Amino acid sequence: MDHRLPSELEELRTTVEAFAHDVVAPKIGEYYENHQFPYEIVREMGRMGLFGLPFPEEYGGMGGDYLALGIALEELARVDSSVAITLEAGVSLGAMPLYHFGTEEQKQTWLPKLCTGEMLGAFGLTEPEAGSDAGGTKTTARLDAATDEWVINGSKCFITNSGTDITGLVTVTAVTGHKAASDSSGVRPLISAIIVPSGTPGFTVAAPYSKVGWNASDTRELSFTDVRVPAANLLGEEGRGYAQFLRILDEGRIAIAALATGLAQGCVDESLRYAKERKSFGKPIGENQAIQFKLADMEMRAHTSRLAWRDAASRLVHGERFKKEAALAKLYSSEIAVTNAREATQIHGGYGFMNEYPVARMWRDSKILEIGEGTSEVQRMLIAREMGL
Structure with a gap:
């Protein structure tokens, strides 16, 4: 088995390596110590196409795959993990759910800007009482038939890229109903995924956490109070969000x-x-x-x-x-x-x-x-x- 990278991936690796040492390394220490998000560096990563690496060109991506993304992440993290996790969360958690499970309209609406880094997406899964036990989600969403809207209530914590100036959406998991458990032990929640655009009334983004590390990345607590989004913002099938x-x-x-x-x-x-x-x-x-x-x-x-x-x-x-x-x-x-x-x-x-x-x-x-x-x-x-x- 030959573990050497093909020429195009080796070229990507050397390009990101140079960027990490020439652009990230001289600046990131100041961002880190001041707990500031490195917008300038993120914009340059967007221009390089790093946020679009594993996505098809038709959505503004680079036509690569997860191997290409991993190579870029490894080279960035050799210098700084705050920058690397911003890319990882923006791609794997922000954009990838839309690519895998979104309708064509949802993809065309969101992916082009996510792929260029003009916009960041976030992944709202973890809650104060639902971390490793993600099935214990307490956030709820009910469908208001009169307005054809989801009404969301609850909170999320430790959400990366959720409160930057360029954050455009958070995809949140919420309980949208219940069904009988297959083992006759009672009922289990139906967890669905719903796209919530930034700035939606009732959607509150808290101040950044004071963290031990990743101090140049954005991590926030989110709350939802009667947040209303169109029924069409459901991502994938209802009840299949988990x-x-x-x-x-x-x-x-x-x-x-x-x-x-x-x-x-x-x-x-x-x-x-x-x-x-x-x-x-x-x-x-x-x-x-x-x-x-x-x-x-x-x-x-x-x-x-x-x-x-x-x-x-x-x-x-x-x-x-x-x-x-x-x-x-x-x-x-x-x-x-x-x-x-x-x-x-x-x-x-x-x-x-x-x-x-x-x-x-x-x-x-x-x-x-x-x-x-x-x-x-x-x-x-x-x-x-x-x-x-």
């Missing part, structure tokens, strides 16, 4: 795995550079076997993680089953990202605790990767189920 978003999350785990791999590799890059420059007891610390072994292990983890996410992406692209492989990649890559960030901080010593060094940012950004888009515990559950347990 199943639809499980598919979206399966794909998104590949993207998060690529992002985590990039962070892990970025820790190697920064630590290797530092180990060659930093002198202690009269010689570079990279001449010490203890540091060499740390770096060797860090490189091994990043390399293995890359193979894992690319395998999952390849299966997805070729129409094969990929649920287990996506969970494996997400689980492994997120955990080794945390490990590499910890080791990078240790190699840098006291400087690793200073925010002026990228590894401090990477250390703060790594932990959420074991939580977002399915915790490590959920990934282990999924893997076990796919093994037949």
